[in-house]
Structure formats: C-alpha cells, structure tokens
Amino acid sequence: MSGAGYNEKVQxxxxxxxxxxxxxxxxxxxxxxxxxxxxxxLREMLRRTLSEEDKIRIHRRYAADEIDEDVARVLLGDAIEEIDREQAAFEAAMELDTDDVVQD
Incomplete structure (x- = not known):
C-alpha cells in the first residue's frame, strides 16, 4: 500500500x-x-516488522533526505546513531593501509 492514502488519522x-x-x-x-x-x-510494531535490509534502506533514504527525520526516528529510533557509527567504523576500516600486513 502506498503512502498516498494516509492522513493524520489512523483508524x-x-x-x-x-x-x-x-x-x-x-x-x-x-x-x-x-x-x-x-x-x-504502532511505533513499536512498525519497528518490529522491519528486517535488517529494511533498516538499511530506510537509513539510506533518510541520509539522502528522501525521508523526514521524524519518520526515520519513528521507524529506526536509536538505530539511526548505531547505523551511523557502524558505517563510520566500516569506512575507517576500508581506509586502513594493509600493505604491511602479513597473513600466515
């Protein structure tokens, strides 16, 4: 169901x-x-229905300003900051110089 039919009242x-x-x-x-x-x-149940892939897609849309922050917070809550931290850690790990690392 698309979001076009939603208004301020859920019945x-x-x-x-x-x-x-x-x-x-x-x-x-x-x-x-x-x-x-x-x-x-409703907020709790919406969060429960999200898969990990859904959370990533929602965060990407939020980061691209396609989803309002209030909407992203309803769906993700504190996971927004957690995803930001994980993304920053991943990007930092990708920038590490591995030329001198020897694996036995």
Whole structure:
C-alpha cells in the first residue's frame, strides 16, 4: 500500500482492544491516554516488522533526505546513531593501509 492514502488519522476496528482500554481507563484515577498508547504501540510494531535490509534502506533514504527525520526516528529510533557509527567504523576500516600486513 502506498503512502498516498494516509492522513493524520489512523483508524481500525478495535473491538476487544477498545473495551480493554475503556476498562483500564475506568480503573485509573485520571484515566489513560488511549491515543498516546496507540501511537506508542504502532511505533513499536512498525519497528518490529522491519528486517535488517529494511533498516538499511530506510537509513539510506533518510541520509539522502528522501525521508523526514521524524519518520526515520519513528521507524529506526536509536538505530539511526548505531547505523551511523557502524558505517563510520566500516569506512575507517576500508581506509586502513594493509600493505604491511602479513597473513600466515
């Protein structure tokens, strides 16, 4: 599914999940923020669905300014910095002079 049909609101049929949220809301003084729970849950599930290849492609698109930083952070979280560190370490290793290295 392309992103063209998305707007600011994500909707789905909740059923038992809605009843569970209402039950918890009733039990807690001041209630719960169901919208925030839904955002956090969606963010967590999006991250769980990503393969390592997906993470690399997303980071490349982020680095090329094809994806907004907020979107990249939703999908990758702290992995952005981890990927940056790994990439820098790999590039530094590629620049090492190996002419004097002898392998037995």
């Amino acid at each position: 789905f049929r909740a059923g038992a999940e809605k009843a569970a949220a209402e039950t918890l809301d009733e039990m807690r003084l001041g209630g719960i923020n169901v919208s925030e729970l839904a955002r956090q849950g």
